[in-house]
Amino acid sequence: MRTVNEKIEQLRTLMRDKGIDVYYIPNEDDHLSPEYTADYFKCKYFMSEFEGAGCMIITQDFAGLWTDGRYFTQAESDLKGTCIELMRMRQPGVPAPMAFLVEQTPENGCLGFDGHVVSAADTVMLKKALKKKNAKIHLDDDLVGILWEKERPAMPEEPLYVLPKKYTGETPAERIRRVREAMKKKGADVLVLTTLEDPCWLLNVRGNDIECTPVAYVFAIVTHRAVYYYVDKKRITDAVKKHFKKYKVTVRPYQGMRKDLEKLQNKTIWADMRSFNAIDYSRISTENQIINESSPILAFRACKNAAEIRNTRHAHVKDGVAMVKFLHWLKTNVGKIPMTEISAQDRLYAFREEGEGYIEPSFPTISAYKGNAAMLHYSASEKSNAVIHPEGFLLVDSGGTYFDGTTDITRTIALGPLSEEEKKYFTLVLKGMLALTRAHFLYGTTGNNLDILARGPLWDIDIDYQCGTGHGVGHVLAVHEGPHGIRWGMPANNRANAVLEPGMIVSNEPGVYLPHKLGIRTENELLTVKGKKNFYGQFLHFETLTYCPIDLDAVDTQYLEDVDIQQLNAYHEDVYKTLSPYLEGEVLEWLKEATRRITR
């Protein structure tokens, strides 16, 4: 096994051979998936052995890894002993990666990257910026791929499957019709679907290509007459073939999209340059007109239809049952039987697997004890796996993908006596979570307008959780999706700030993270629903989809107002009413106690 430093030296040799001064290794795949990718694309991980989100930039005398606040602690630990410098994104004095690439590329120099995994939008921006320096971009070589060759995982090959209408509520024909209507409205002849989720949603097909996300590596093109689906043909089962025949979908080879793009002449093409890789995009003749906007499917899939909402509710009830069994097991056994972060997590996986229609976890479970929980996207490894004692907090952030829908929930569980400070933080996180849940707002409101409700109680004590408060949740798709979210700051820097529409699901997950000390997060999923419509407009509010008790052993009521206490009691009453029919005996008794009314 080569060390990280050896691999970086090998890369530098290749850079010198190719005349590349600065090499950029992003986090994305050839669809610019913003978060999770197939192992084949994990070049940054191969080079740095850091698994979190981020990117690398390498020159002959510098190697840096950029990551955001969620991963600072984890990256510090992973990069120890390597020559890689940790670049803490959005911290004072830390340049943004794109600005750094431009700055580091010398006059008349060369910036390199694999153009399959960098967006057309970024590439255009970089070209423009480097023009002033008379520097060029080399995007035809995947240098990490050259180093990785022998050990590199293959592209996914598993068969695809159809997700029946009873789960999605719409046939592909209906969805294709809606998409074509949107294309007509924009005057688009051709729509290129470059994200992994869009073709899945459009055609009610799913795959198993990315760990914890039921998507498939395909591209699609929609015209007013045809739908083309670009995929490795051996992955199409007879059932999928029949399904595609019914909905007039033409299957083409995965690499075939490039040729079809080359054929387009004088068309108006709707394509999002942020998810279109630079190499494929370059095949489109400039004689065509480009509508460079998010695909209409982004908004369509965010607004769940009645069937998707009904099914998602079912998924959440099953998920709540699994969580209650887990919490009961954890709280009653801690200190009595041996327990680690991983054994606890395995136990939760086992409970979720009992749920009908369960497919897989919707993301890698975070089971983090005490200081480990300060790492926002911690994943217990054999090395880090902490033994759990009857004291402090265990933070468990987990979710399931069911055929019905996708869940995401975090509970922080008191395993024994807590300090006053721990209770204070837990209660202020809860206070923010409750305040956002009871938001009541006019149509036109964005997550940017609401974030302070969840974050405020922590800002009030000079603490920030350094990440968004909430993200959209897909339906049997990615657990993180746009176009909406709950974030603060200048929305220009914020791609996930769409107006909240009825049917949108969003997570509500404030937290407190004190490096090496503790991590607390409480997360419920919220559904946006219509309220009163009057003279002022359409009011909206949230309905909670998640049913699971919040640990009352960690609540200190001195930090709550009356309105918070009433709301918490009402929520717990609801949890008991909803889940109790599915539980019995000791677990049911435990739930009754866990959802008891509290007073000051």
Added chain:
Amino acid sequence: MRTVNEKIEQLRTLMRDKGIDVYYIPNEDDHLSPEYTADYFKCKYFMSEFEGAGCMIITQDFAGLWTDGRYFTQAESDLKGTCIELMRMRQPGVPAPMAFLVEQTPENGCLGFDGHVVSAADTVMLKKALKKKNAKIHLDDDLVGILWEKERPAMPEEPLYVLPKKYTGETPAERIRRVREAMKKKGADVLVLTTLEDPCWLLNVRGNDIECTPVAYVFAIVTHRAVYYYVDKKRITDAVKKHFKKYKVTVRPYQGMRKDLEKLQNKTIWADMRSFNAIDYSRISTENQIINESSPILAFRACKNAAEIRNTRHAHVKDGVAMVKFLHWLKTNVGKIPMTEISAQDRLYAFREEGEGYIEPSFPTISAYKGNAAMLHYSASEKSNAVIHPEGFLLVDSGGTYFDGTTDITRTIALGPLSEEEKKYFTLVLKGMLALTRAHFLYGTTGNNLDILARGPLWDIDIDYQCGTGHGVGHVLAVHEGPHGIRWGMPANNRANAVLEPGMIVSNEPGVYLPHKLGIRTENELLTVKGKKNFYGQFLHFETLTYCPIDLDAVDTQYLEDVDIQQLNAYHEDVYKTLSPYLEGEVLEWLKEATRRITR
């Protein structure tokens, strides 16, 4: 006197003569002042006799007046009996004026407006949109000016004056240096100051050209060597002449800027096309490069320096003393002596005039009784002037410009017994005002992130106040200024959403307005100040600048949380401590009672 309908018919005749299909009459002057203008520019008022903010669009078979939620009730009343249709901006189904102009202009047709009072930005946008219809724009004729000729007020002619350094804290030399540094950073050779406020701030000069706003009709151009000041020369007193000589400011005729703009060749010119009128802007040769951004002075003047803050605090104490005298007079005399909206307002003017260094009201006082207060920008006229009885609410929104600084305050006063509903609304408005006041936030936060704190308690009962929560306040300049504000919605539609910086002043003024029934608003001014700086960044919060009791007779504590009651008591304690040294006898006694502690 011609009627409104007659004037519109005359305009239609002129439009036919000139071959204009659609005529646009905006609200602005030749500096695109967003709110108040000299009477000379009040074309929309001349045509419609509606005094609020808004614009008109006229065709041969349509005349419409667009205004926003603050003015709906007032416009309904003012437009009664005219042929003008009220277009309620941002209400469902109501097109935006710009979109309507484009839509109404026929193929091969002609859109007309006076290019002196429409921005270069809007004109470019309209030209682009009309190109598809092969329609043209006629911007050289001020058709309303032709109709108005005989009665039209003259351009302002009063002398200008110097505002000494003891008030502004900086000399023009220091300010010019800061501006040139900003120009250097942007690579600008020339900065064109088109707003009325920018030259006033830069050179510590004020005027009396607009009612209630101490600005002057001048343009200015700053280069790295010179400052040119375009003004009607007879307005320059000897003192101003001496001041300009000291700071090397060259005075040129008001209309002379056009010629100087024509001379610019191959320069990089910083100019905001939103405040640059289309006719002047058209004089700039396209060989120059334009940096189309807000002038750097917008941000400079928003962040008050130490002297401006100290002086503004003094102004607020004087203002609070006047307000307390007024409130005492009002509450003790109502029902005993005859009283109207106008007589009350005159009494308040008289108390303010007792303040040292008082110049004028900072905007037209709103003294509005009962249903009249539902009109957000109501101004009592002889016709509307209501008699005040010892019942219901009087809303008084007023402010003063002092040499020290500018104030803006609203109090809603209970004149007698109130209904349960009135108390509920008053208390929820107060609750929102208090919540925004105690906001505690990280650097990077915008008003868009905070608006919900003030608005939330009203949204919770399905009521909206249909306007922003807060605006920036100038220093001895306009009472409404950017670049910040407290508003909700999509920030793309929102020009006043800058990051909140230390030294920024912003108003905090939620309200409830029920047409024909009541209007409640409580407004304090807030100063943005630094709090703790730690691992997470720089925390900020607000300090209240306004000292004046909030009417406890209208508070129903059942709608407040403990935190609200504590905060209200602390505020009242502060008000008493600050103002009591300046009061005595009966008024002091009254203040003591008005600032009493309350409990549940």
